[in-house]
Amino acid sequence: MKKIVLTLALCAITFIGHSQNASVEKSVYGIQTGLLGIWVHNEAKLSNQIALRSEIGLDTGIYGSDVIEGFLLSPTITLEPRWYYNLNKRENKSRRTDGNSGNFIAIKTTYHPDWFVISNEQNINFISDISIVPTWGIRRNIGNHFNYETGIGVGYLHYFNKDNVVLVSEPDVAVNLHLRIGYRF
Numbered sequence: 001m002k003k004i005v006l007t008l009a010l011c012a013i014t015f016i017g018h019s020q021n022a023s024v025e026k027s028v029y030g031i032q033t034g035l036l037g038i039w040v041h042n043e044a045k046l047s048n049q050i051a052l053r054s055e056i057g058l059d060t061g062i063y064g065s066d067v068i069e070g071f072l073l074s075p076t077i078t079l080e081p082r083w084y085y086n087l088n089k090r091e092n093k094s095r096r097t098d099g100n101s102g103n104f105i106a107i108k109t110t111y112h113p114d115w116f117v118i119s120n121e122q123n124i125n126f127i128s129d130i131s132i133v134p135t136w137g138i139r140r141n142i143g144n145h146f147n148y149e150t151g152i153g154v155g156y157l158h159y160f161n162k163d164n165v166v167l168v169s170e171p172d173v174a175v176n177l178h179l180r181i182g183y184r185f
Contacts, residue, residue, distance in 0.1 A: 022087035023048040024100050032149065032182030036060040037073070039180075043100055049087060051100060053080040059112065072119040074112050074126055080135075082106040099184045101141045108133045108153065108176055128160040131174035149180045 028043040028051075039057030046052055055078040062071050082104040087097050095101075114128045137151025157174035 022091040022097055024051045024084055024087070025098065028100055028184060030099075030147070030182050030184040032180040034178055034180040036178075037076070039076070039078075043082070046081070049084050051082050051084065053082055053106070054078070055080070058118070068121060070120045072117050072121075072124055072126070074117050075115050076110055076112050078108060078110045080106045080108045096141050099139070099141055099147060101139055101147065103138050104136070104151075106135045106137065106151070106153075108135045108151075108155075125162075127162060129157060130160075131155060131157040131176075133174050133176040135176050137178075145184050147182050147184060149178070149182065151176060151178050153177075 024043070024045050024047075026045045029041070031038070031040050033039075037057055037059045039055050041053055041055040043051040043053045055076075057076050057078075058073040059076045060071060060073055063069070082100075083106070084100060084102040084104045086103045090097050090102055109130070109132050111130045112126075112128055114126050117124050117126045133153040133155030135151045135153030135155075137149060139147055139149040141147050153176040155174045155176070157172040159172070
């Protein structure tokens with residue numbers, strides 16, 4: 001009888017211990033693309049449920065007026081702490097959590113520097129900006145290396161003035177609505 005109780009206790013401890021081990025990965029590198037750009041990213045583990053995502057890439061802009069229509073690509077730098085809040089639940093349901101596959105809440109901070117602009121028009125005047133957007137999103141795996149990610153959020157946007165540009169000095173609204181497909185290295 002003692003052996004049966006001891007065996008059941010060890011199995012229960014193993015099960016409980018296993019259900020608490022869901023964690024973000026130590027480091028995840030990848031590349032993602034969507035309708036509005038291409039990005040290279042790294043997610044570094046800060047705690048079992050929090051990762052810091054750093055990202056560089058090119059954001060796409062589309063503009064138009066009565067005189068001119070076009071597109072542009074501008075560099076972007078993003079830092080984004082992410083809280084993956086449902087990893088234990090996903091693991092308990094035997095769903096994948098590798099590659100930080102789960103639901104997340106993030107604070108996406110993006111800077112668009114005025115380093116260069118790739119455009120179909122000449123003499124494009126690009127104004128640097130920074131945005132801080134609280135975001136809710138999900139990431140799911142497709143096979144071993146591919147994933148998709150979507151997110152939505154509304155936040156704050158600030159433009160940096162240039163000498164020859166007149167801007168309203170009030171902050172603006174930034175919207176983060178993304179759908180990306182990516183490859184994890």
